[in-house]
């Protein structure tokens with residue numbers, strides 16, 4: 001086993017290495033932070049498929065699903081193995097840690113590493129549901145965030161972009177230099193051109209979610225009352241030009257429209273439903289790539305402090321609505337809303353005032369920079385309280401294999 005002392009090496013919000021012990025501790029902390037539920041079934045729980053389970057909202061869905069609903073089933077993500085020179089990706093280590101928690105909780109989770117957009121993965125999952133999980137899937141949570149997708153039907157590869165639609169967008173944004181010193185800058189993003197919108201919709205819209213449901217339905221694997229949820233975001237007017245009214249927003253609108261058509265079909269065939277869940281802003285590898293979102297999230301935390309609702313609490317609420325432990329609450333467009341704390345008028349007013357006042361000189365008093373900076377580091381397992389970063393750690397942790 002290779003053991004090394006790991007120090008964070010990064011370019012902007014991207015880090016070269018991930019810390020296995022930090023990642024493990026983070027998952028353990030998430031598990032602790034998720035409240036217990038009296039409604040968890042004693043025996044084999046419902047069968048769930050969670051796509052995008054190694055990070056962000058998908059990881060929260062997995063941890064909260066274990067704790068609030070006693071799920072078993074299949075977790076899919078796309079992570080890189082450790083090599084001689086590089087650690088594995090953080091999601092690899094978080095997956096190993098999640099597998100340990102599931103084992104301790106006595107829940108049968110199988111973790112698959114590969115491209116969820118491929119037919120190979122869909123077949124592998126369908127075979128597993130058939131052979132290991134009684135041939136019936138109760139829940140599918142779709143939480144993929146990816147820059148590219150190859151459509152297996154045509155072989156065409158699509159690339160998503162983060163651009164405004166119609167005209168260029170100038171926004172304030174937050175960056176940190178190598179020493180972690182913050183700077184508020186203005187960046188301009190040119191408008192979507194050519195087929196940018198179609199490409200982004202093809203990656204982050206509902207096409208692959210629908211393909212999954214059709215594939216599993218075609219194999220007769222959807223249980224009576226089957227429910228599926230895909231994650232969506234609306235966000236603040238401050239980020240609307242680049243997010244909700246931009247190329248990614250077009251993809252989210254497509255995802256939400258897909259939910260409506262899927263739901264009609266599922267209702268008729270298995271008495272099931274498909275919905276989107278609109279979640280609040282969180283620091284994830286995907287969200288930090290969006291211009292302005294880092295500044296916005298730092299200010300949001302500055303306003304809300306500990307009242308900023310972490311993903312695992314939002315996903316606990318989601319599972320409660322799915323299992324019936326809490327009433328299903330849908331907005332006028334049929335979406336589950338777990339972002340109400342973020343979009344509350346007083347919160348948005350306060351964030352907007354701070355946004356207007358934000359400069360490199362004032363930012364420290366307006367945003368919770370320590371939290372934001374540490375959250376970015378925690379995406380890679382660094383800055384996790386309780387971890388000894390001077391100790392050498394084994395980096396060649398194996399991907400969890402299911403016990404037979």
Ligand SMILES: NC(=O)c1ccc[n+]([C@@H]2O[C@H](COP(=O)([O-])OP(=O)(O)OC[C@H]3O[C@@H](n4cnc5c(N)ncnc54)[C@H](O)[C@@H]3O)[C@@H](O)[C@H]2O)c1
Nearest residue numbers: 052054055056057077078116145146231233281282284286
């Ligand atoms: N982060 C936010 O602020 C926020 C807010 C609301 C909704 N959401 C939504 O939540 C969803 C997940 O986003 P996130 O921020 O948690 O992302 P993330 O980057 O933290 O996680 C993405 C996950 O997708 C997996 N993945 C990527 N490509 C894959 C592929 N080809 N095959 C299989 N797995 C793949 C990754 O391994 C990882 O598990 C997205 O739909 C996003 O729009 C995010």
